[in-house]
Amino acid sequence: MAEKKLMQAYVYGRSVGGVVGLKHVEIPVPSPSKGEVLIKLEATSLNPSDYKAYMLRVFLRPFLARNFPLIPATDVAGEVVEVGYGVKNFKLGDKVVAILSLLVGGGLSEYGIAKECLTVSRPSQVSPAEAAGLPMAGITAHIALTQVAHLELDKTGPQKNILITAASGGVGHYAVQLAKLGNAHVTVTCGARNLNLVKNLGADEVLDYKTSEGAILKSPSGKKYDAVIHCGPPIAWSVFEPNLSEDGMVIDLTPGPSSMWTFFVKKITFSKKKLLPLIWYPKGSNNQTLEYLVELVKEGKLKTISDSKCPISEAGEAWGKIIDGHATGKVIIEH
Numbered sequence: 001m002a003e004k005k006l007m008q009a010y011v012y013g014r015s016v017g018g019v020v021g022l023k024h025v026e027i028p029v030p031s032p033s034k035g036e037v038l039i040k041l042e043a044t045s046l047n048p049s050d051y052k053a054y055m056l057r058v059f060l061r062p063f064l065a066r067n068f069p070l071i072p073a074t075d076v077a078g079e080v081v082e083v084g085y086g087v088k089n090f091k092l093g094d095k096v097v098a099i100l101s102l103l104v105g106g107g108l109s110e111y112g113i114a115k116e117c118l119t120v121s122r123p124s125q126v127s128p129a130e131a132a133g134l135p136m137a138g139i140t141a142h143i144a145l146t147q148v149a150h151l152e153l154d155k156t157g158p159q160k161n162i163l164i165t166a167a168s169g170g171v172g173h174y175a176v177q178l179a180k181l182g183n184a185h186v187t188v189t190c191g192a193r194n195l196n197l198v199k200n201l202g203a204d205e206v207l208d209y210k211t212s213e214g215a216i217l218k219s220p221s222g223k224k225y226d227a228v229i230h231c232g233p234p235i236a237w238s239v240f241e242p243n244l245s246e247d248g249m250v251i252d253l254t255p256g257p258s259s260m261w262t263f264f265v266k267k268i269t270f271s272k273k274k275l276l277p278l279i280w281y282p283k284g285s286n287n288q289t290l291e292y293l294v295e296l297v298k299e300g301k302l303k304t305i306s307d308s309k310c311p312i313s314e315a316g317e318a319w320g321k322i323i324d325g326h327a328t329g330k331v332i333i334e335h
């Protein structure tokens with residue numbers, strides 16, 4: 001029997017987390033099953049959720065049949081090199097951007113397997129790095145703004161005052177740009193070093209989160225927020241509440257026990273001001289959103305800001321930046 005081709009990969013074993021737990025290995029290139037494509041990766045972007053997925057798997061270890069090793073990272077761009085049975089929309093040589101399975105991963109290797117329904121074409125005008133930044137962060141920003149805050153991204157509809165916290169991060173920097181495609185006045189929080197960057201992305205007002213005004217989220221022009229896209233570390237409801245409009249909402253992308261409690265209390269008391277936890281899991285219907293985001297990049301209406309780009313041999317350093325939580329835009333691996 002012919003030996004399977006091997007590929008370079010960075011994997012997590014059973015017990016050690018952090019950067020030190022990520023080990024370089026050579027393993028067989030995987031084969032696509034029904035409805036899947038094998039992609040030779042050109043770029044991968046990292047997300048905090050990649051590390052959270054690892055920790056979730058440590059927690060679920062006793063209950064999962066196939067658990068470790070795990071190759072982290074889900075957001076990739078590359079070329080289709082093999083198609084599984086039944087794949088209709090892609091053929092060998094197609095350039096694509098895709099979301100790999102959160103629990104299986106595959107982005108920190110040379111090849112990844114994606115479902116056809118979570119794969120879209122990448123036009124030549126969009127580089128692999130720009131495309132790989134989009135899936136998790138871009139789709140989350142889009143869902144929060146359009147499906148939860150009900151902002152129309154074509155400037156129709158009433159003006160909304162929006163606050164985006166941690167606007168210098170992966171989700172936040174896309175959220176600022178998408179919000180400005182709609183009829184929105186955008187206030188943001190970020191660190192001092194990124195104030196100009198976020199203004200250049202379109203933010204109308206900026207708050208340095210380390211100042212006293214930033215810590216209380218107070219709009220410099222006295223606006224009350226119709227929606228807060230909360231991408232930063234936890235903030236107490238008592239800080240959000242006075243800054244919200246009469247029926248303003250906080251869309252919490254990093255919900256912990258305290259925000260789940262606030263969500264519950266606001267719901268059962270029919271409060272006009274709300275906190276809505278947002279946790280999404282990639283599904284086929286996200287393809288249209290990903291296509292839309294790729295098209296925006298192609299048209300020059302959306303940019304992927306990269307914190308850093310490095311080869312896969314420096315995956316450990318890149319991974320460390322994600323765990324630290326201080327990246328500006330997206331951390332990209334170029335294969």
Ligand SMILES: NC(=O)c1ccc[n+]([C@@H]2O[C@H](COP(=O)([O-])OP(=O)(O)OC[C@H]3O[C@@H](n4cnc5c(N)ncnc54)[C@H](OP(=O)(O)O)[C@@H]3O)[C@@H](O)[C@H]2O)c1
Binds near residue numbers: 136190252254281
């Ligand atoms: N719910 C979902 O479905 C979903 C989906 C995607 C992401 N998420 C979550 O959303 C969060 C944001 O994701 P991300 O990819 O944008 O993260 P990220 O790129 O790691 O965010 C890093 C940025 O956050 C800034 N920051 C850190 N602390 C801050 C603070 N207190 N106030 C303002 N800015 C602060 C940092 O600026 P400095 O370096 O200046 O501190 C840095 O630029 C993560 O927790 C992620 O897991 C959730």
